[in-house]
Amino acid sequence: MVVDELTDAEVDRIFQALADATRRDIVARSLRGEHSVSELAERYDMSFAAVQKHVAVLERAGLIHKRTRGRERVVSGDPETIRRASGLLDRYEQIWRHRLTAIDGLLAEETGTTDAERNDR
Numbered sequence: 001m002v003v004d005e006l007t008d009a010e011v012d013r014i015f016q017a018l019a020d021a022t023r024r025d026i027v028a029r030s031l032r033g034e035h036s037v038s039e040l041a042e043r044y045d046m047s048f049a050a051v052q053k054h055v056a057v058l059e060r061a062g063l064i065h066k067r068t069r070g071r072e073r074v075v076s077g078d079p080e081t082i083r084r085a086s087g088l089l090d091r092y093e094q095i096w097r098h099r100l101t102a103i104d105g106l107l108a109e110e111t112g113t114t115d116a117e118r119n120d121r
Contacts, residue, residue: 006084014085017061023054030064031077
C-alpha cells in the first residue's frame with residue numbers, strides 16, 4: 001500500500017464524520033484557525049457535551065486535532081487528511097470521466113458523428 005493512500009477504515013471514518021452538517025462546519029472553522037471547544041459550542045444550538053461528541057468523531061477520523069492550551073482544549077483542522085480524501089474523490093472522478101469518454105466514443109461509432117459534430121448541435 002502506498003503511504004499516501006487511505007485504508008478502507010480511514011475512508012469510512014472520514015466520510016461518516018463529514019456526513020453531518022455540524023461536523024462539516026466544525027472542520028471548516030478549524031481549518032481557518034484554532035478554536036477552543038467552548039468557542040465552537042457557542043455557535044450551535046446544542047449542548048456543550050453534544051459538540052464535544054462531534055469533535056471526538058472528527059478527531060477519530062483525523063480531520064481535526066485537539067491540544068491543551070492552558071485550561072482549554074484547542075481544536076485545529078488537519079488539511080493533510082482533507083487533501084488525502086480529496087485525492088480519493090479525484091480518482092473516482094477520473095474513473096467516471098474515462099467511462100463517459102468511452103460512452104461518447106461508442107455513440108459516435110454508432111451514429112457516425114464526430115465529437116465536433118455532436119458539440120455543434
